[in-house]
Every structure is written in C-alpha cells, then in structure tokens.
Amino acid sequence: MPIDAEDFLVSWNRAVHARNTEGLAALLADEVSMGAPPYWNRIEGKAVVAQLLGIIVETITDFTYRRQWVNGAELALEFEGHVGDCALQGIDLITLGEDGLITRLDVMIRPENALVLLRERVGPRMVEFFETAGD
Numbered sequence: 001m002p003i004d005a006e007d008f009l010v011s012w013n014r015a016v017h018a019r020n021t022e023g024l025a026a027l028l029a030d031e032v033s034m035g036a037p038p039y040w041n042r043i044e045g046k047a048v049v050a051q052l053l054g055i056i057v058e059t060i061t062d063f064t065y066r067r068q069w070v071n072g073a074e075l076a077l078e079f080e081g082h083v084g085d086c087a088l089q090g091i092d093l094i095t096l097g098e099d100g101l102i103t104r105l106d107v108m109i110r111p112e113n114a115l116v117l118l119r120e121r122v123g124p125r126m127v128e129f130f131e132t133a134g135d
Helices: 005-018 021-025 046-059 112-133
Strands: 029-034 060-072 074-083 086-096 104-110
Touching: 005 021, 005 074, 005 086, 021 046, 021 074, 029 046, 046 086, 046 112, 074 112, 104 112
Parallel strands: 029 104
Antiparallel strands: 060 074, 074 086, 086 104
16 A cells, blocks of 8 residues: 555644644654754654654744655655744755654754754753653
C-alpha cells in the first residue's frame, strides 16, 4: 500500500500547531532517528525523539510552516518562528516508513543566534529528561 504523505501532513500539522506531544509521538516509528541541531550525533528511539520534539514545539513561539514539499515518502517542510526575541527559520526533512510513520527526521535551523538560544532553552530540559529516565 503506498504511503499517503498528504494524510501524514494533516496529522503532523495538526499535532504541531496544537503542541500535542502525544500526537507527535504517535507519528514516530519506534526506531526513529533524528538529526537535531546543534548535535552531531543522531538521537535514536521514539521516547527520546518524542521528548525532544515536545520541548521544541513548546519553546518555539509563533511556529508556522511556510512551504511543504512531498516526493513520495520524503518530505521537506520549511518553518519559521521565534525563540525569545530571535526570529528563526528552518527545514524539517522527514522520511516516512512503509507504515507511514517517521523513520528519519533531520532539522536545520538558522540563524546561529536563534539556534544557540534554542539550545540553551532545550538542553537543560533534555538533561533533566535523561536524569529522570532511569528512575
């Protein structure tokens, strides 16, 4: 059965705009892999990626997708928003698996000052998540 990227986009956009972290997690494959700025190593696994996405959608204000491109199971979504007083622009590159769930997500953000501020706000929350995940 072919992947319906348009149905996926409806669900993804709905979850992002509602800041629905459970809705976002439901769109992730168990083996999802994420390349997130400013980290070199990929983030692996549904629980960790869902946590990071949830923190990011809570942190970026005025988040909106401007343009979206679909090529089969490959999607590119251009977004913009703010972190504090810093405007940012970015791209989500999404690969869907045969089940229509995200298997790979790469995020690129500019400018650098917005990326640094995002890292400063997201980083401590991810550290807290990792510290409490073992409990």
